Amino acid sequence: MNVLNITSKENSPPFELQVQALEERGVDCTTVSVPGTVTADSSRSILDYLRFHPTVLKESLGSYDLIHANYGLTAPFAITQPRLPVVLSLWGTDLDGELGWISKLCANFCDATIVMSERMERELGQRCHVIPHGVDFALFEPSPRSEAMDRLGWDPNAKHVLFPYKAEREVKNYPRAKRIVEAIRDDVPEPVHLQTAREVPHSEMPLYMNAADCLLLTSDREGSPNVVKEAIACNLPVVSVDVGDVPERLEGVTPSAVCRSDRELRRALSSVLERGDRSNGRERAERISTEWMSAQIHDVYRDVVDQ
Structure with missing residues (x-):
């Protein structure tokens, strides 16, 4: 299975672990990230996101089975490409923050939505898959x-x-x-x-x-x-x-x-x-291992592609 990931958090450890765990299951992942930089004092601009749209459109013409939009602000670019089914992952602040309305609106047009908790599912107000980010047990383990x-x-x-x-x-x-x-x-x-x-x-x-x-x-x-x-x-x-x-x-x-x-x-x-x-x-x-998380996400991918 070939998956196009789009994200605004390419360097986030949870996202990196998600991609790594899916690739270990045999999923081929390609990632396209919103341009621009994020610092402690600034975030990406509207122009950065506008520049992102043609990049997603062009990449979506490749030989992918689906597009996985990671974080709510990437959802508009996923649902406006015409070819691929869309899986949307919401992380938390992209649902209950000031721009949460964008995530809620776009979720209506996605083939499947993943959230991190039951509370987020209630906030979204529609059926979705509750799959929290996993933890690398080889890195995070007890020591003296x-x-x-x-x-x-x-x-x-x-x-x-x-x-x-x-x-x-x-x-x-x-x-x-x-x-x-x-x-x-x-x-x-x-x-x-x-x-x-x-x-x-x-x-x-x-x-x-x-x-x-x-x-x-x-x-x-x-x-x-x-x-x-x-x-x-x-x-x-x-x-x-x-x-x-x-x-x-x-x-x-x-x-x-x-x-x-x-x-x-x-x-x-x-x-x-x-x-x-x-x-x-x-x-x-x-239920917080990366293996459990990747297996659940892989199941969502298969369901979407089968539909």
Whole structure:
């Protein structure tokens, strides 16, 4: 099977893993990305997307079985090419963000739509396939915590809470995470440090997750946050707000908690730090592997082509 991927997130680790896993199943993948660059201070322009349209039209004339639009803003270019059936993957912010109406509109014209969580399916309001991004279990796996802390130079006599994003990303709500950690310093006898993943390459994230005592997620919105699944794969406890598919992913994972208020976040984080245990996440992680994800997507491809 030959698939044309179009995306605005070509360098995203979840997208790269998706392509790699599908190719390992024998799917030939070609990727065309929206031109232009994205930085911390700027995003692609309308002109970048307009330049993308003729590229997609030209490429769609090739010998492909279908086109897979990854991320909602690529959907208009997928559905306006005349030849190929279209599979659309929505990631989260492209559905509940300010341009989510584009994703909702275009999904009506696609042959199949993939979302990351049941919550996204309800938000979309139509039948779709719930297939969250998978995790590379060979990269994200438990390792000795003392060795990870030593490599990072973290204080072994303190507690370390990992905020897994850059503090500047507003939607991730770093101020809330900082507020929670400051509040629990009176509850926990050891010093508590809030560690951020600023400028941390994806390949280094397992080191941080194995060194930390807990991952703290305070995002305003998410689809299926990969950092939670990666933490589960590393047996790192997670304390999170109720966003995306986090409740489904943390079902049966202990110690971990899904919270709806600052008070609940503070109580849960204090409890996890005082307990000091790793989680049982790895043994509960069957449905977040890249193999499971690629098998589900491959089934969607086959259904679309057969139709």
